Amino acid sequence: LLIATLGATQAVAADSQATLESLKNKALNDDLSYQIVESLTTEVGARLVGTPAEKRSVEWAVNKMKSLGFDKVWVEESEAQLWQRGDLSASIASPFAHPVAALALGNSVGTQGKTLTAEVVEFADLAALQAAPEGSLEGKIAFVAYKMARHKDGHGYGEAVGARVVGASEAAKKGAVAFIMRSVGTDTNRFAHTGVSRYADGVKKIPAVAISNPDADLLQNTLKRGKPVSFSLTMSASGPTGKTTTIANVIGEVTGASKAAELVTLGAHLDSWDVGTGAIDDGIGVGITLAAGHYISQLQPRPARTLRVILFAAEEIGLYGAKDYVQKHQDEMSQHVIGAEWDFGNGAIYELEPGINEAALPAMREFAESLAPLGVSMANSNTAKGQSDMSALGEAGQPAVNFNPDGSDYFDYHHTRNDTLDKVDKQALKTNTAIYTMFGFFATSTSTDFRPRPAS
Amino acid sequence: LLIATLGATQAVAADSQATLESLKNKALNDDLSYQIVESLTTEVGARLVGTPAEKRSVEWAVNKMKSLGFDKVWVEESEAQLWQRGDLSASIASPFAHPVAALALGNSVGTQGKTLTAEVVEFADLAALQAAPEGSLEGKIAFVAYKMARHKDGHGYGEAVGARVVGASEAAKKGAVAFIMRSVGTDTNRFAHTGVSRYADGVKKIPAVAISNPDADLLQNTLKRGKPVSFSLTMSASGPTGKTTTIANVIGEVTGASKAAELVTLGAHLDSWDVGTGAIDDGIGVGITLAAGHYISQLQPRPARTLRVILFAAEEIGLYGAKDYVQKHQDEMSQHVIGAEWDFGNGAIYELEPGINEAALPAMREFAESLAPLGVSMANSNTAKGQSDMSALGEAGQPAVNFNPDGSDYFDYHHTRNDTLDKVDKQALKTNTAIYTMFGFFATSTSTDFRPRPAS
Ligand SMILES: [Zn+2]
Ligand SMILES: [Zn+2]
Ligand SMILES: [Zn+2]
Ligand SMILES: [Zn+2]
Numbered sequence: 001l002l003i004a005t006l007g008a009t010q011a012v013a014a015d016s017q018a019t020l021e022s023l024k025n026k027a028l029n030d031d032l033s034y035q036i037v038e039s040l041t042t043e044v045g046a047r048l049v050g051t052p053a054e055k056r057s058v059e060w061a062v063n064k065m066k067s068l069g070f071d072k073v074w075v076e077e078s079e080a081q082l083w084q085r086g087d088l089s090a091s092i093a094s095p096f097a098h099p100v101a102a103l104a105l106g107n108s109v110g111t112q113g114k115t116l117t118a119e120v121v122e123f124a125d126l127a128a129l130q131a132a133p134e135g136s137l138e139g140k141i142a143f144v145a146y147k148m149a150r151h152k153d154g155h156g157y158g159e160a161v162g163a164r165v166v167g168a169s170e171a172a173k174k175g176a177v178a179f180i181m182r183s184v185g186t187d188t189n190r191f192a193h194t195g196v197s198r199y200a201d202g203v204k205k206i207p208a209v210a211i212s213n214p215d216a217d218l219l220q221n222t223l224k225r226g227k228p229v230s231f232s233l234t235m236s237a238s239g240p241t242g243k244t245t246t247i248a249n250v251i252g253e254v255t256g257a258s259k260a261a262e263l264v265t266l267g268a269h270l271d272s273w274d275v276g277t278g279a280i281d282d283g284i285g286v287g288i289t290l291a292a293g294h295y296i297s298q299l300q301p302r303p304a305r306t307l308r309v310i311l312f313a314a315e316e317i318g319l320y321g322a323k324d325y326v327q328k329h330q331d332e333m334s335q336h337v338i339g340a341e342w343d344f345g346n347g348a349i350y351e352l353e354p355g356i357n358e359a360a361l362p363a364m365r366e367f368a369e370s371l372a373p374l375g376v377s378m379a380n381s382n383t384a385k386g387q388s389d390m391s392a393l394g395e396a397g398q399p400a401v402n403f404n405p406d407g408s409d410y411f412d413y414h415h416t417r418n419d420t421l422d423k424v425d426k427q428a429l430k431t432n433t434a435i436y437t438m439f440g441f442f443a444t445s446t447s448t449d450f451r452p453r454p455a456s
Numbered sequence: 457l458l459i460a461t462l463g464a465t466q467a468v469a470a471d472s473q474a475t476l477e478s479l480k481n482k483a484l485n486d487d488l489s490y491q492i493v494e495s496l497t498t499e500v501g502a503r504l505v506g507t508p509a510e511k512r513s514v515e516w517a518v519n520k521m522k523s524l525g526f527d528k529v530w531v532e533e534s535e536a537q538l539w540q541r542g543d544l545s546a547s548i549a550s551p552f553a554h555p556v557a558a559l560a561l562g563n564s565v566g567t568q569g570k571t572l573t574a575e576v577v578e579f580a581d582l583a584a585l586q587a588a589p590e591g592s593l594e595g596k597i598a599f600v601a602y603k604m605a606r607h608k609d610g611h612g613y614g615e616a617v618g619a620r621v622v623g624a625s626e627a628a629k630k631g632a633v634a635f636i637m638r639s640v641g642t643d644t645n646r647f648a649h650t651g652v653s654r655y656a657d658g659v660k661k662i663p664a665v666a667i668s669n670p671d672a673d674l675l676q677n678t679l680k681r682g683k684p685v686s687f688s689l690t691m692s693a694s695g696p697t698g699k700t701t702t703i704a705n706v707i708g709e710v711t712g713a714s715k716a717a718e719l720v721t722l723g724a725h726l727d728s729w730d731v732g733t734g735a736i737d738d739g740i741g742v743g744i745t746l747a748a749g750h751y752i753s754q755l756q757p758r759p760a761r762t763l764r765v766i767l768f769a770a771e772e773i774g775l776y777g778a779k780d781y782v783q784k785h786q787d788e789m790s791q792h793v794i795g796a797e798w799d800f801g802n803g804a805i806y807e808l809e810p811g812i813n814e815a816a817l818p819a820m821r822e823f824a825e826s827l828a829p830l831g832v833s834m835a836n837s838n839t840a841k842g843q844s845d846m847s848a849l850g851e852a853g854q855p856a857v858n859f860n861p862d863g864s865d866y867f868d869y870h871h872t873r874n875d876t877l878d879k880v881d882k883q884a885l886k887t888n889t890a891i892y893t894m895f896g897f898f899a900t901s902t903s904t905d906f907r908p909r910p911a912s
Contacts, residue, residue, distance in 0.1 A: 038677060041674075042552060042674060042677045042678055042681075043552050044552070045552065045553075045554045045674075046554075046555075053553075096498060096499050096500070096501065097501075097509075098501045098502075098733070099502075101873065188874075188876075188878050188879065189645055189874055190647075190732065190872075190873040190874050190876055191646075191647070191873075213878065214874070214876035214877070214878050217876070217877060217878050218497075218498060218501075218733070218876070218877070221494065221498045221877070222498055225498075276646065277554070277674070416646075417557065417646040417647075418644075418645055418646050418670070420644075420646055420670035420673070420674070421670070421673060421674070421677070422644045422669065422670050422673050423644065
C-alpha cells in the first residue's frame with residue numbers, strides 16, 4: 001500500500017496537486033484568455049501573411065507577452081511565399097444568371113484581367129474528377145460538389161480537403177480552364193471557405209475557387225435541369241509570385257527554476273486568413289497559451305522546467321513558421337520534453353491523447369485524473385504528434401499531447417468571414433484555458449520525463 | 457342536442473370534413489410547394505424591383521399558375537419608385553483598420569463618388585439618437601447599436617425596425633453626415649440585413665447603412681477603448697431617384713362553382729431583396745399559395761366561391777403592389793369575403809388568429825378544430841388584418857385570418873444573402889401548405905360569411 005501510494009504521488013506530489021487545483025480555479029474564474037482574443041481581434045483583426053496587419057500582430061504579440069510577465073520574449077524571422085488575394089467576382093452566367101459567393105483558394109492564380117466564362121462539368125468528388133478521361137475537360141470548368149460531413153472529431157475535413165489542395169491541378173491535367181468546388185465547411189451560410197491549395201509541378205496553373213454551400217446547391221440544381229450551364233469568373237489573385245515575405249515566430253519563456261534548459265512548449269499560430277478576424281482560428285490558441293504562460297509565470301516557486309510559448313507564423317499557408325522553428329532549434333530539439341498546440345477552435349476538450357515515452361504513461365494518467373472533473377479522459381492510444389504547427393516539432397522528435405475538443409461546429413466558421421469574436425464560447429474557453437494551464441504546470445514541474453517520443 | 461349537432465355541422469359539413477382530410481393528406485404527402493420554391497429561386501433567384509430578374513419573375517409566375525391549373529391568370533401593372541443599390545465598401549478606418557460587412561438600406565443615397573470618412577458617435581437605440589442635442593452630430597456618423605431580441609412571435613422586429621426606417625433623417629437633423637446601424641436581425645453572421653428606409657421631407661438625405669452583428673460588436677469594442685473612432689463609406693446607391701419602374705401583381709383564380717363573384721384571397725409577395733434568392737422571403741409564400749390553389753383547382757365539384765391567389769409586387773419597398781390592388785379593385789372590395797397572406801418564413805404555424813364578423817367565429821372555431829392535429833389552435837382575439845400585403849386589403853375592409861408561425865429564426869435569414877433554398881424547412885412547409893389548402897377550401901366552400909370585418 002505504501003509503495004503504491006508513493007508510486008501514485010511520484011508524478012504529481014501533494015503540493016503540486018494543490019497548485020493544480022489553484023491554477024484550475026484561477027483560470028475558471030478569470031477571463032484573461034478571452035480578453036487576449038478580444039484584444040488581438042479588435043486591435044489587429046485579420047492578419048494574412050504578407051499584409052500590414054500581420055506585421056502589427058507580431059508587434060502586438062511581443063507587447064502582450066511582455067505585459068503578461070514572460071521572462072524572455074523574442075522574435076525569429078524567416079521567409080514565406082507571398083500570395084495576394086486581389087478581387088473576385090463569380091456568377092452562374094446561364095441559363096439563369098445568379099451572383100455566386102466565392103473565394104479564391106490560397107495560392108490561386110487569377111484570370112489575367114479578363115472574365116473567364118465556360119461550361120461547368122460536375123463531379124461528385126475528387127476521385128470522380130481524377131477518373132475523368134484525359135482531355136475531357138478541354139475548355140471547361142471542373143466543379144467538385146462533394147459536401148463535407150460533420151463529425152465530433154472533425155474527420156470530415158480530412159475527407160474533403162484533398163480536393164481543395166490538389167483539385168485545380170487534377171482538373172488542369174484533363175484540360176480544364178478553372179476549378180471550382182463546394183466549400184470545405186459544415187455550415188449553410190452563403191459565403192465561401194478559403195484555405196490553401198497547391199499547384200503540381202509542370203501542370204498549367206488554373207484559377208482555384210471555393211463557392212458557398214448554398215451556391216453549390218444552386219449550381220447543382222441548375223445542372224440537374226440537363227442543359228449546359230456556364231459560369232463566369234473574374235479574379236485578380238496573384239498566384240505563386242515567386243516573391244517571399246518576411247514572417248516571424250513570436251516566442252516567450254517563463255524560465256524554469258532548476259532545469260531551465262528543459263523545454264515544455266505550448267503553441268498556437270498567430271497568422272490567420274484575411275476574411276474573418278481570426279478569433280477561432282487561431283486567436284483562441286493565442287489566448288489560451290498566453291494566459292497559461294501568465295498564470296504559470298505568477299507561481300512562486302517557479303516550476304523546474306522552462307515553459308516556452310510559441311506563436312507560430314504562417315501556419316495557414318503551410319506551417320512555414322513551424323518548419324523554420326525546427327530548423328533554427330535543431331540543436332535544442334532533444335531538450336524539448338513535451339509540447340501541446342491549440343488550433344482546434346471553440347469546443348470543450350474531452351480527451352487527452354498522449355504521444356510520449358511509454359514509461360511516462362502512468363504519470364500522464366495520474367495527471368489526467370486531475371482533468372476528469374473538467375470532462376477530460378485519457379485516450380488509450382499513444383501516437384499524438386501535436387496539432388498543426390506542433391506536428392512539425394513532433395516529427396522532429398518532441399513528445400506531445402493532443403487535447404481533443406468537440407469539433408462539431410469548428411468547420412462552420414473555419415476560414416470564413418464568420419470567424420469573429422462573437423463565436424467564442426466563453427465557458428469552454430475558460431475550461432480549456434484551465435486545462436492548458438494545468439498541463440503546462442504539470443509538465444514543467446513533474447520529475448517524469450516524456451522523452452523519447454514513441455517510434456511512429 | 458340535435459340543434460347543437462346541426463349547429464356544429466353547419467360550417468363544415470361531413471363531406472367537407474372528408475375533403476379537408478383528403479386535402480390535408482395530399483399536401484402532407486407531396487412536395488409541390490417546395491418544388492415551386494425551388495423553381496422560383498433557381499430559375500429566377502433574387503428579384504428586386506426594377507431589375508431584369510423581377511420582370512422574369514412575373515413571366516415565371518404567369519407560366520407557373522397556368523401550368524398548375526388556375527382558370528384565369530392575369531397581370532396588373534402599376535408603377536413603383538426605382539432604387540438602385542450600386543456598390544458599397546465600408547470600413548473602420550482608425551484607430552484599428554477593419555473591413556466591415558455592410559449593406560445600403562433601401563432608398564439610401566450614396567456618397568457621390570467620394571469616400572466619406574468621419575468620427576462615429578454611438579447611440580444605444582433610436583430614442584437615444586433622437587434625444588441628442590441639435591447640432592451635436594455635425595460632421596459625424598451616427599451609429600445605433602441596438603440589438604434585436606429573438607422572440608417566437610417576432611416582436612423584436614417591431615422594436616428594432618424603427619431605427620432602420622427613420623434613423624437616417626433623425627441623425628441628419630442633428631447634423632450627421634451618415635447613419636449606420638447594427639442590422640435588424642437575430643443571427644451572428646458577418647453580413648448585413650437590408651430593408652427599406654425613408655427620408656423625412658425637408659431633411660438632408662444622408663447615407664443609411666446596416667452593418668453585420670459581428671461588425672457592430674467590433675465597432676462597439678473599438679469605441680469602448682475611449683479614443684476617437686473613424687469610419688469610412690464609399691457607396692453608389694441611387695437614393696430616391698424620382699424615376700419609377702413598372703411593377704406587376706400576378707393574379708390567378710380558381711373559379712367558384714356557384715358564388716363566383718365572392719372572393720377568398722391567398723396572398724404572398726413575388727418580389728424580393730437582391731441579396732439572397734428570396735426563398736424564405738417570400739418564395740415560401742409563393743409556394744404555399746400556388747400549391748393551395750392547385751390542390752383546390754383539382755376538386756370536383758369545385759367550391760362555391762372563387763379562390764384568388766395574388767402574388768403582390770414590390771412589397772419590400774413599401775406594399776406598392778398591395779396598394780395598387782386595393783385601388784384597382786375598389787368596386788370589388790366588398791366581395792372579398794376573407795383573405796390570408798403567407799410572408800413569415802419557415803416556422804410551423806401554431807395559431808389561427810381571425811379578424812372576421814363575430815357571428816362567424818363559431819364556424820371558424822369549428823374549422824380550427826380540423827387544424828388541431830397539425831398543432832394549430834385558435835387565438836381568442838379577433839383583430840387580424842392579414843400579414844404584409846394583405847393588411848392593405850384588411851384596411852380596405854377585407855376580413856382576414858393570420859396564421860402565426862414560430863418565427864424564432866425568421867430574422868436570422870430575413871433580408872440577407874442567407875435567404876436561400878437550403879434554409880427551407882421541408883416538413884414545416886408541407887404542414888403549412890396543408891393548413892393554407894384546408895383554409896382555402898373551407899373559406900370557399902362554407903356557407904358562412906365572414907363579412908363585415910370587425911371595426912378596429
Ligand atoms: Zn489554424
Ligand atoms: Zn486555419
Ligand atoms: Zn416579405
Ligand atoms: Zn421582406
